[in-house]
Amino acid sequence: MKIDSLDIKALIENILPVKASFTEDPGRPESERATSQSIEQWRLSYLKELDVNNSLNDIEKFKVFITSLLLRANRGEVGQRLYKAFNGRINDFNDLDGKTVEIVLKDAGYRFPSKGLETVLDTKKLLLDKYQGNWNGYFKEAKENYRNNFPEDDILKIKGVGFKVRDLALSCFLKEYSANDFHVVDVLVRTGLILYSYGDLNFGTNPNNNENYLFLRNLIINISEQTPYSPGEIDRIFWHFGRAICKSKPSCEKCPVKEICLTYRNKK
Secondary structure, three states, X not given: OOOXXXXXXXXXXXHXXXXXXXXOOOOOOHHXXXXXXXXXXXXXXHHHHHHHHHOOOHHHHHHHHHHHHHHHHOOOOHHHHHHHHHHHHOOOHHHOOHHHHHHHHHHOOOOOHHHHHHHHHHHHHHHHHHHOOOHHHHHHHHHHOHHHOOOOOHHHHOOOXXXXXXXXHHOOOOOOOOOOOHHHHHHXXXXXXXXXXXXXXXXXXXXXXXXXXXXXXXXXXXXXXXXXXXXXXXXXXXXXXXXXXXXXXXXXXXXXXXXXXXXXXXXX
């Protein structure tokens, strides 16, 4: 069922100028570590980041990809430490031996080193055996199959890797992929955008549930196709908006889309 009363394009256009902050390093005082810019600038930063990541060589791409896969068992800020630790010790695929990877995970303070080691070595084996160490073939397959979320992906056979964490890793390279979280879900539910995917048997709002996650992912694609923005951009736009305005306790009175938002209109 499609709800025509909600103007998706107008909603996003009003969100883009909103100022949003993102904290890079939780160990520093907030006054020194928070970067604030408009959500439109964050969107453009995301597209630039994709270009940078795709220009990397294969081992550098591996570090970016594996960092995202490993985040499943840790808080998000661990990602920076993981990436720095990999950068400090891993220069080519030969460096990805058990002993060195263990040291990397220990240096990063990774919570589950034995599981992390298994993920790293299994991903390395798959990349070398199936794609000869070249990411282009893998990313090409993923892009061709993004609409059905690439269920045949062998990365999903690695223990502990599901759709959400795999999509997070792919979103570092392909704008067709996103890994929605509760910040994004809050925006989808409160504004009424979630109504655009009613009728899906996997309906649900918990991104940590596999069926719910796929429902939400399909919703992002549906929204994307009605706008000039890719699924990855839509995800980033709503993520920053969810952290800046549409928080757990939303700032409705200063929200730029309150007259469009179904929740606020119903409250009025």
